[in-house]
Amino acid sequence: MSEPHIPLREGSTAGGVPASTVGQTDDMGRNRFGWDRLALSRRVTALPRPAKWALIGLFVVLLYLLPLLEIPILSTPDTDFGAVLFTVASYVLVALGLNVVLGYAGLLDLGYVGFYAVGAYTVAVLGSLQAQLSWWLLIPLAVVITTISGILLGAPTLRVRGDYLAIVTLGFGEIIRLTALNTEWLGAAKGITGVPRPPSVELFELPHLQWEGATAVIDLDDKTKFLVFGVADQAPYYWLALTVIFIVLGADRMLRLSRVGRAWEATREDEDAAELMGVPTFKFKLLAFACGAFIGGLSGALFASRQGFINPESFQLLLSILFVAAVVVGGAGNRWGVIMGAIVVAYLPERFRGFEEWRLLVFGMALLILANFRPQGLIPPRRTRRAQAVDEQLDALEEGTDRV
Amino acid sequence: MSFLFNNFVELTVTGLVLGAVYGLVALGYTLVYGVLQLINFAHSEVWMFGSFAAVWVTVALGVAPGSAMPVVIGVLLLALLAAMTVSGGVALLLERVAYRRLIRLDAPKLVALISAIGASFALAEIMGLRDRVAGWIGLRDTLDPYVRSARDNTRFQNPLETEGLFTVGGYTVSNVDVIIIVSAVLMMVALDQFIRRTRTGRGIRAVAQDSEAAALMGVNRNRIIRATFLVGGIMAGAAALLYLMRFGVTRWNAGFLLGVKAFTAAVLGGIGNVRGALLGGFVLGLAENYGSALIGSEWRDVVAFLLLVVILLFRPTGLLGESLGRARA
Numbered sequence: 001m002s003e004p005h006i007p008l009r010e011g012s013t014a015g016g017v018p019a020s021t022v023g024q025t026d027d028m029g030r031n032r033f034g035w036d037r038l039a040l041s042r043r044v045t046a047l048p049r050p051a052k053w054a055l056i057g058l059f060v061v062l063l064y065l066l067p068l069l070e071i072p073i074l075s076t077p078d079t080d081f082g083a084v085l086f087t088v089a090s091y092v093l094v095a096l097g098l099n100v101v102l103g104y105a106g107l108l109d110l111g112y113v114g115f116y117a118v119g120a121y122t123v124a125v126l127g128s129l130q131a132q133l134s135w136w137l138l139i140p141l142a143v144v145i146t147t148i149s150g151i152l153l154g155a156p157t158l159r160v161r162g163d164y165l166a167i168v169t170l171g172f173g174e175i176i177r178l179t180a181l182n183t184e185w186l187g188a189a190k191g192i193t194g195v196p197r198p199p200s201v202e203l204f205e206l207p208h209l210q211w212e213g214a215t216a217v218i219d220l221d222d223k224t225k226f227l228v229f230g231v232a233d234q235a236p237y238y239w240l241a242l243t244v245i246f247i248v249l250g251a252d253r254m255l256r257l258s259r260v261g262r263a264w265e266a267t268r269e270d271e272d273a274a275e276l277m278g279v280p281t282f283k284f285k286l287l288a289f290a291c292g293a294f295i296g297g298l299s300g301a302l303f304a305s306r307q308g309f310i311n312p313e314s315f316q317l318l319l320s321i322l323f324v325a326a327v328v329v330g331g332a333g334n335r336w337g338v339i340m341g342a343i344v345v346a347y348l349p350e351r352f353r354g355f356e357e358w359r360l361l362v363f364g365m366a367l368l369i370l371a372n373f374r375p376q377g378l379i380p381p382r383r384t385r386r387a388q389a390v391d392e393q394l395d396a397l398e399e400g401t402d403r404v
Numbered sequence: 405m406s407f408l409f410n411n412f413v414e415l416t417v418t419g420l421v422l423g424a425v426y427g428l429v430a431l432g433y434t435l436v437y438g439v440l441q442l443i444n445f446a447h448s449e450v451w452m453f454g455s456f457a458a459v460w461v462t463v464a465l466g467v468a469p470g471s472a473m474p475v476v477i478g479v480l481l482l483a484l485l486a487a488m489t490v491s492g493g494v495a496l497l498l499e500r501v502a503y504r505r506l507i508r509l510d511a512p513k514l515v516a517l518i519s520a521i522g523a524s525f526a527l528a529e530i531m532g533l534r535d536r537v538a539g540w541i542g543l544r545d546t547l548d549p550y551v552r553s554a555r556d557n558t559r560f561q562n563p564l565e566t567e568g569l570f571t572v573g574g575y576t577v578s579n580v581d582v583i584i585i586v587s588a589v590l591m592m593v594a595l596d597q598f599i600r601r602t603r604t605g606r607g608i609r610a611v612a613q614d615s616e617a618a619a620l621m622g623v624n625r626n627r628i629i630r631a632t633f634l635v636g637g638i639m640a641g642a643a644a645l646l647y648l649m650r651f652g653v654t655r656w657n658a659g660f661l662l663g664v665k666a667f668t669a670a671v672l673g674g675i676g677n678v679r680g681a682l683l684g685g686f687v688l689g690l691a692e693n694y695g696s697a698l699i700g701s702e703w704r705d706v707v708a709f710l711l712l713v714v715i716l717l718f719r720p721t722g723l724l725g726e727s728l729g730r731a732r733a
Contacts (some may be wrong), residue, residue, distance in 0.1 A: 171709035228416045328518045364525025371519035375511040
């Protein structure tokens, strides 16, 4: 979904804003290296609408087919590719949720894994340990309970100012994990087994591809049963997660463009000014927290029903930090950037599992390098880019130098 | 409840020992936060490197416990020096690699936090992979005593034998306990005087108050920032040796939890407040010990975090609440 869209948005930026404010990029889309990076996007924008939809549709189909295609370089040699894709998808989902809190409303939440844990534990405790509810009931229940916990947590903490909020949420995230670890009713350290899986319907079988060099052969021995949520073949979980992502993306887009989205943006940029303009900032911050918790809980619930087994080890503080890293690396506030960031954070370590020992070192250095040389994120929000361009122009005017 | 009263002195003394270590590490957080308003997430790794430096010195000198007193003191002082040097060096490296560029660009705080998180991962992993790194540069055999079982606990052979000094309320206070608490307080007083009386200290306070105005008054801001990191690192190095003297083991990922606790201590005391750091450390150490005696030791960390949350909600500026910039000379 992201591929054809980003250029589209960039193209519309260059078209909608007068050329002079685009800074480094002139109206032909050439940057200072003389490389026309908008060529493709302009070509895509020029396509008739049905063709555009067809392109997007093709891309969506491609995304759904990924686990079956087993593309040589992309596939992970050491682990089941379907499982890796599910992990990436759940990171994307979490990152989208955290993006509402961190990117839109500007609230640094270092305990986001707490919501993830609440979602997962609701499904596990009510589905296996203490009651045996049906999966269809568990998911909405998990989401509702997580949202309520988000509001309960947000109501007292959101009065705390920026940096402290990070620490308070970090504290709450750890409290949730340690409570699960120490409470017998919640399974304590040994965790909970037999978490219900999504109900299966066996409709038909889909064969995988097998690659020999550059030619692909349909491999009839390796088939995925469509919509059987088992243990061995993880592709159906990926499809489920991908579908949820598309739904969340739709909701995210509507929220962002609505009055709520603008209120969040105003609150993030200047809370006092927003309050003076009649935005009830506390209410909107709480709403952002609740939305974030909703998506985090949903993601945790999916994680638990895929895993079939959870224990407190799965909800380390480290995970919260990885989530924040995903959002910031990608570009907080831009949903496509955030998706990119989640893919970077989740996929790269899995792809290079062969280098198990070195992967965290490489990951740390990658974070360091990205933060230093791309501080605005991989794909920053349009607003940031525009503001940056204007800033640079003002600088150039003040200093009397031309930076182009 | 009765457990708390029966062991009150022991819980108090060990709480203060733990709190002294928290307080010294907390200084690094508090100083950097005071000057830059940034959470120096990688500070725990600075401490961790210092602890390994101390271990390596004792391994290299190979002093058995029970040696003559001057030898023991000499070894401990050398270990202290090594820990402070290494921690100070790592802190300076951190400033150079993770912060300097971002400070110059005036990047958002969040980005600096991510940069520090990346540095923290990288530093911890380098320590966890030190046997591989040694093999890489072809010194695996020469360095074996220093790099073996890199992912496991590393023991510190304390050259000083633990001896009971006096008994209060059924608990025998040991020489190590006294050394740790006294040296932490001494270091704190020294640092406090450094911040209040020296030229560099005045610079640190000036930059913390208003970095632009300080720069206009002729303070070299970059030098002050480096000095802040260095001082924080040195304190973390001292904390590392004190920690080892009492708890005896370190490992490549030991920094993380200690770092979170130390940060809690810094916030408790009032972040940016140098005196508050030690106070926060002591309060946190005592609260953890009393709390775990009351409701069970598995709730130890929950007590620490709950205390943090409660303090932030009801007194967000911490116990002493004064910022670094407003400290009087």
